Amino acid sequence: MTRRWPLHPPPREGEALSSWVTRLAKPYGMTVEELLRHDVAPPGTDTTSLTRADLDLDPPAGALLILADRTGVPLGDIRRMTIAGQVPWLLDTLGPEPEPGVGFETYVHQDSLLWATGLRDRRPVPGWRAWLPTAGPMRRACPLCVATAPFFTLASQLPLTLSCTEHGCHLAPTLGAAGIFLGWEEANTRTTPASAAVRAMDVRTHQGLSTGAVTLPRRAVHVGVWFRLLRTLIDELSTPVSKMDAHSRRTLEHIWHSTGHPVRAGIVGAWRPYEDLAWPHQQKFLKAAATAVHLIETGEIAAHGTLAPLLTPEPSVPADTRAVPGPDDHWQKAKDALHEAIALARDDPAAARKLLTVLTAWTDSEAAFVRARADLIALGIPHDNLPLTRLPRRGARETQLNPTSTVPYWLPRALRVT
Incomplete structure (x- = not known):
C-alpha cells in the first residue's frame, strides 16, 4: 500500500529535482540526506550511494518511483527534472561513447x-x-x-x-x-x-x-x-x-x-x-x-x-489580385473574325476574293461557288469585288447542294440571311 506524504508541495515549472526534494524535506524538519536515506532509497540499496549531488544528474530509477508514490506526481514529470530525463534531447547520452570523439x-x-x-x-x-x-x-x-x-x-x-x-x-x-x-x-x-x-x-x-x-x-x-x-x-x-x-x-x-x-x-x-x-x-x-x-x-x-x-521567415508572396480570365469562347472568336472579314471585303477587292476562296476551299462545285458569291453580295460586298466564276480543280468530287435552299451552308447560323 502506498504511503503518501501528508505534505508534498508540487514541483515548479522547470524546477531541478534537488530543489524540489529540498522543499519536500523542509516541512518535516529533515535534511535532504535524511529524507533520501529513510524514505526514498529503494529497499536493499546502499543509502550512502544516494546523495543530494546525484539528484539532478541521474538518480536511481527506484528512488524516482518512490518519490512518485509519496507525492502523486507522475513518474515521467519527476524524471524530466533530471539531466537523464532530458536524454537524448539535451544531450545524446550519459553513457560512454561508442567511439572516442x-x-x-x-x-x-x-x-x-x-x-x-x-x-x-x-x-x-x-x-x-x-x-x-x-x-x-x-x-x-x-x-x-x-x-x-x-x-x-x-x-x-x-x-x-x-x-x-x-x-x-x-x-x-x-x-x-x-x-x-x-x-x-x-x-x-x-x-x-x-x-x-x-x-x-x-x-x-x-x-x-x-x-x-x-x-x-x-x-x-x-x-x-x-x-x-x-x-x-x-x-x-x-x-x-x-x-x-x-x-x-x-x-x-x-x-x-x-x-x-x-x-x-x-x-x-x-x-x-x-x-x-x-x-x-x-x-x-x-x-x-x-x-x-x-x-x-x-x-x-x-x-x-x-x-x-x-x-528566416517564409518569403512573402504577394497575392495576385488580377481578375482570372474565363474559358475562351472559340465560337464567338470565329463569329467576330468572320464579321471583320466581311467588313474588310466590302472595301477591299483583294480581301473579298480571299474570303470567297476560303469559303469555297472545301468544294470544287461551280454551283457552290456561285451560291457563295451570291451570298457575299447579299451581305453587302460589291459584286465587282468578287470573281464571276471558278473552274473546279482537276479530279475533285462535286458536292451535291440543295438547289432550292436560300441559306448558304457555310455561314454560321447567327449570320445566315433568310
Missing part, C-alpha cells in the same frame, strides 16, 4: 548555421557531453524569484540560459549546495535586466524543456534541434578568424562587436570546448549566440548553414 562530432559538426558545413576544424573531444560543465553543476538563481520562494530550475544549473523567463532579469551565482540557497556569491547582487535578444533565446529554451518543441520563424522544431543549433552556433563563434575568408571574418566581428565583447570572448590561445570554459567566458558566448540569432532573424547578417533557413 564521436559524440562531439555528431552533436556539433553534423550541421551548421552561420557558414557552410566544413569551414570549422574537426577536433576530436573524447568523453565530451553536451552542456554539462566539467567543473560540476552551477548554482544560479533569479533575485526576484528567491525573494518570494527560493527554488532552482534545471536549466539554471547548466550553462544553457542567462535570464529568468518570468522576470526578464539575469540569473546570479549563489552560495550553497544543490537545491539550497545560502546567499549570493557577490554581496552587492542586484536585479539586472537582460537584453531582448537574450530573453528571446531563453524563452525558447524554456519552451523546449517544458513542451518538447521550440517555435522558430519558419516553423516549430523539436527541442533537440534547438539545443544542437545553439551548441553549433557557439562552436562557430569560437572559430579563429585566421581560418576565415574576409566575408566570414566581417560577419563574426560584427556579431561580437554587437555584444560589446572581443572576438571569441577575448580568449587567446588553444581552443577548448565550451563546457570547459569558466562561467564568465560562457556568459559571453551565450550572449553572442543570442545576438547572432537576433541579427539573422532581422536580416542584418546572412547565414548560409544547413540550419539557417529555420531562423
Whole structure:
C-alpha cells in the first residue's frame, strides 16, 4: 500500500529535482540526506550511494518511483527534472561513447548555421557531453524569484540560459549546495535586466524543456534541434578568424562587436570546448549566440548553414489580385473574325476574293461557288469585288447542294440571311 506524504508541495515549472526534494524535506524538519536515506532509497540499496549531488544528474530509477508514490506526481514529470530525463534531447547520452570523439562530432559538426558545413576544424573531444560543465553543476538563481520562494530550475544549473523567463532579469551565482540557497556569491547582487535578444533565446529554451518543441520563424522544431543549433552556433563563434575568408571574418566581428565583447570572448590561445570554459567566458558566448540569432532573424547578417533557413521567415508572396480570365469562347472568336472579314471585303477587292476562296476551299462545285458569291453580295460586298466564276480543280468530287435552299451552308447560323 502506498504511503503518501501528508505534505508534498508540487514541483515548479522547470524546477531541478534537488530543489524540489529540498522543499519536500523542509516541512518535516529533515535534511535532504535524511529524507533520501529513510524514505526514498529503494529497499536493499546502499543509502550512502544516494546523495543530494546525484539528484539532478541521474538518480536511481527506484528512488524516482518512490518519490512518485509519496507525492502523486507522475513518474515521467519527476524524471524530466533530471539531466537523464532530458536524454537524448539535451544531450545524446550519459553513457560512454561508442567511439572516442564521436559524440562531439555528431552533436556539433553534423550541421551548421552561420557558414557552410566544413569551414570549422574537426577536433576530436573524447568523453565530451553536451552542456554539462566539467567543473560540476552551477548554482544560479533569479533575485526576484528567491525573494518570494527560493527554488532552482534545471536549466539554471547548466550553462544553457542567462535570464529568468518570468522576470526578464539575469540569473546570479549563489552560495550553497544543490537545491539550497545560502546567499549570493557577490554581496552587492542586484536585479539586472537582460537584453531582448537574450530573453528571446531563453524563452525558447524554456519552451523546449517544458513542451518538447521550440517555435522558430519558419516553423516549430523539436527541442533537440534547438539545443544542437545553439551548441553549433557557439562552436562557430569560437572559430579563429585566421581560418576565415574576409566575408566570414566581417560577419563574426560584427556579431561580437554587437555584444560589446572581443572576438571569441577575448580568449587567446588553444581552443577548448565550451563546457570547459569558466562561467564568465560562457556568459559571453551565450550572449553572442543570442545576438547572432537576433541579427539573422532581422536580416542584418546572412547565414548560409544547413540550419539557417529555420531562423528566416517564409518569403512573402504577394497575392495576385488580377481578375482570372474565363474559358475562351472559340465560337464567338470565329463569329467576330468572320464579321471583320466581311467588313474588310466590302472595301477591299483583294480581301473579298480571299474570303470567297476560303469559303469555297472545301468544294470544287461551280454551283457552290456561285451560291457563295451570291451570298457575299447579299451581305453587302460589291459584286465587282468578287470573281464571276471558278473552274473546279482537276479530279475533285462535286458536292451535291440543295438547289432550292436560300441559306448558304457555310455561314454560321447567327449570320445566315433568310
